Amino acid sequence: xxxxxxxxxxxxxxxxxxxxxxxxxxxxxxxxxxxxxxxxxxxxxxxxxxxxxxxxxxxxxxxxxxxxxxxxxxxxxxxxxxxxxxxxxxxxxxxxxxxxxxxxxxxxxxxxxxxxxxxxxxxxxxxxxxxxxxxxxxxxxxxxxxxxxxxxxxxxxxxxxxxxxxxxxxxxxxxxxxxxxxxxxxxxxxxxxxxxxxxxxxxxxxxxxxxxxxxxxxxxxxxxxxxxxxxxxxxxxxxxx
Amino acid sequence: xxxxxxxxxxxxxxxxxxxxxxxxxxxxxxxxxxxxxxxxxxxxxxxxxxxxxxxxxxxxxxxxxxxxxxxxxxxxxxxxxxxxxxxxxxxxxxxxxxxxxxxxxxxxxxxxxxxxxxxxxxxxxxxxxxxxxxxxxxxxxxxxxxxxxxxxxxxxxxxxxxxxxxxxxxxxxxxxxxxxxxxxxxxxxxxxxxxxxxxxxxxxxxxxxxxxxxxxxxxxxxxxxxxxxxxxxxxxxxxxxxxxxxxxxxxxxxxxxxxx
Numbered sequence: 267x268x269x270x271x272x273x274x275x276x277x278x279x280x281x282x283x284x285x286x287x288x289x290x291x292x293x294x295x296x297x298x299x300x301x302x303x304x305x306x307x308x309x310x311x312x313x314x315x316x317x318x319x320x321x322x323x324x325x326x327x328x329x330x331x332x333x334x335x336x337x338x339x340x341x342x343x344x345x346x347x348x349x350x351x352x353x354x355x356x357x358x359x360x361x362x363x364x365x366x367x368x369x370x371x372x373x374x375x376x377x378x379x380x381x382x383x384x385x386x387x388x389x390x391x392x393x394x395x396x397x398x399x400x401x402x403x404x405x406x407x408x409x410x411x412x413x414x415x416x417x418x419x420x421x422x423x424x425x426x427x428x429x430x431x432x433x434x435x436x437x438x439x440x441x442x443x444x445x446x447x448x449x450x451x452x453x454x455x456x457x458x459x460x461x462x463x464x465x466x467x468x469x470x471x472x473x474x475x476x477x478x479x480x481x482x483x484x485x486x487x488x489x490x491x492x493x494x495x496x497x498x499x500x501x502x503x504x505x506x507x
Numbered sequence: 508x509x510x511x512x513x514x515x516x517x518x519x520x521x522x523x524x525x526x527x528x529x530x531x532x533x534x535x536x537x538x539x540x541x542x543x544x545x546x547x548x549x550x551x552x553x554x555x556x557x558x559x560x561x562x563x564x565x566x567x568x569x570x571x572x573x574x575x576x577x578x579x580x581x582x583x584x585x586x587x588x589x590x591x592x593x594x595x596x597x598x599x600x601x602x603x604x605x606x607x608x609x610x611x612x613x614x615x616x617x618x619x620x621x622x623x624x625x626x627x628x629x630x631x632x633x634x635x636x637x638x639x640x641x642x643x644x645x646x647x648x649x650x651x652x653x654x655x656x657x658x659x660x661x662x663x664x665x666x667x668x669x670x671x672x673x674x675x676x677x678x679x680x681x682x683x684x685x686x687x688x689x690x691x692x693x694x695x696x697x698x699x700x701x702x703x704x705x706x707x708x709x710x711x712x713x714x715x716x717x718x719x720x721x722x723x724x725x726x727x728x729x730x731x732x733x734x735x736x737x738x739x740x741x742x743x744x745x746x747x748x749x750x751x752x753x754x755x756x757x758x759x760x761x762x763x764x765x766x767x
Contacts, residue, residue, distance in 0.1 A: 277766070305702040310767070311766075314584070315584070315590075316581075316584050316585065316766070316767045317766045317767070318764055318765075318766060335588060335589045335590070336587055337586055337587075338586060338588075339586065341585075343585040345581065345585065349581050349582065350575070350578055350579075350582060351518075351576070351579040351582070352578065356629035362514060363582075363586065365510060366510055366511075366583065366586050366588060367586060367587060438659050454522070470585040481550055
């Protein structure tokens with residue numbers, strides 16, 4: 267479904283992505299892991315065409331995306347930091363996005379799920395962080411897109427909303443969608459991911475199934491397996507302490 | 508693109524700026540017409556206001572709008588829309604709504620005073636055209652600067668300096684050059700130099716149309732001598748159109764390679 271070929275991206279002198287080669291097949295949830303500043307967001311943004319790589323090609327459903335825009339109809343993208351036109355009301359924003367995509371989607375279902383009804387008439391600048399994130403999720407998930415890209419979807423969510431989001435993600439997975447998830451919350455990844463990509467300093471250090479990562483590192487917990495990828499002597503440190 | 512244009516227009520027409528701008532022109536024009544009760548004199552007085560104010564408002568609101576709509580742009584960029592359409596739509600929305608405020612604010616009083624049946628109708632139309640062109644040119648320049656400059660304060664500063672340069676400093680340097688190089692024939696230089704300033708171009712255009720040689724100034728006189736009134740005006744209009752296209756081409760080109 268998605269293929270990255272020799273992607274290089276640097277911002278000024280800072281090299282963010284170094285020769286990324288990646289193929290993500292259709293179906294299932296792939297988690298994109300890595301420490302802060304490892305290039306997860308840049309990678310995802312380059313798929314959306316928000317960031318333009320200096321070298322390499324990206325293919326979505328077999329077609330190169332460079333200079334294209336219509337393929338974004340098939341992607342639901344949740345940005346990491348929810349930035350909205352602050353003067354709009356929530357329902358106006360929903361209408362606007364529906365209008366721009368010329369699709370209705372299913373806002374009512376998600377409004378009910380995230381209990382957004384009391385906020386529909388509020389201006390976006392007056393919303394709390396968690397509510398903004400719910401609006402953000404609503405805008406991403408209300409359209410029926412074959413690919414869903416979620417960049418830190420859990421930020422600011424209360425436990426109830428978190429459970430609902432996890433249920434929603436598993437539902438989408440069952441419906442045969444492809445999901446790409448960036449997250450630092452390992453429990454969420456462990457629960458939902460089929461495949462794991464581990465990015466470090468702009469390079470892919472691991473790409474395979476969640477099981478194989480755990481087996482390879484001889485760990486039962488993802489957190490520990492990741493720590494071992496980062497620091498091979500992690501096991502020893504743990505023994506000593 | 509039309510959707511973005513509609514949203515930008517809608518958003519801007521709700522803002523206080525559009526009303527303030529409209530009311531300013533309405534009141535000024537009414538006052539000038541009331542006191543002079545001479546359409547031709549009012550046009551000349553308004554010309555001086557339009558030549559300074561339209562570029563200033565275009566620059567300021569152009570920069571302000573493009574920096575304030577960053578969030579909106581980021582949201583839109585993830586949607587199935589062409590990049591070009593987002594920025595072009597926003598630009599046309601802004602320049603269009605400003606031009607509308609200007610045209611209505613200045614137009615309504617003139618219509619009340621019966622400009623449409625007077626001999627001044629084409630002079631008025633020229634003034635209207637110049638104001639609209641200046642709005643488009645300077646808001647386009649501000650958009651271009653905002654696209655190139657990430658930092659809001661610097662972007663604003665650059666835009667305002669550009670306005671200051673073209674509205675005031677340019678003429679000063681021009682005059683200084685004429686005085687310093689008095690002994691040389693500078694007609695060609697003066698002609699070329701006025702083509703590089705849209706405000707000068709608009710001034711010459713209106714002057715040529717009004718046919719007031721006393722107010723033409725050096726460049727205007729040279730222009731008239733060189734090209735004659737009709738051909739001079741033709742050149743002015745063409746150059747103004749080229750000026751309006753330049754920043755649009757500039758910001759559309761740089762938006763293609765920008766990272767968000």
